[in-house]
């Protein structure tokens with residue numbers, strides 16, 4: 149079975165490749181994540197986040213999702229964690245919903 153990140157869950161939609169809004173709940177910041185930038189790059193404008201690999205492999209940037217649906221493109225989270233939908237690898241994951249609320 150191919151478990152490449154882009155095929156996990158069998159879903160990719162055009163919205164996940166496009167821009168979306170990230171809300172940092174604890175910080176109180178709202179930012180647009182454009183199609184050509186990562187969620188991590190945008191979040192780093194507001195708050196420092198550990199990021200060792202920036203390829204979705206190490207888990208150092210994984211954060212808690214409070215609202216929204218993550219398009220998982222990482223290789224670090226288990227299928228169970230992806231299905232639970234409460235974690236996001238900021239460096240590679242995107243959003244399947246127009247807004248993603250993160251506990252940062």
Ligand code: FES
Pocket residue numbers: 198199200201202203204205206207208209210222224237238239240
């Ligand atoms: S920096 Fe390694 S998973 Fe995001």
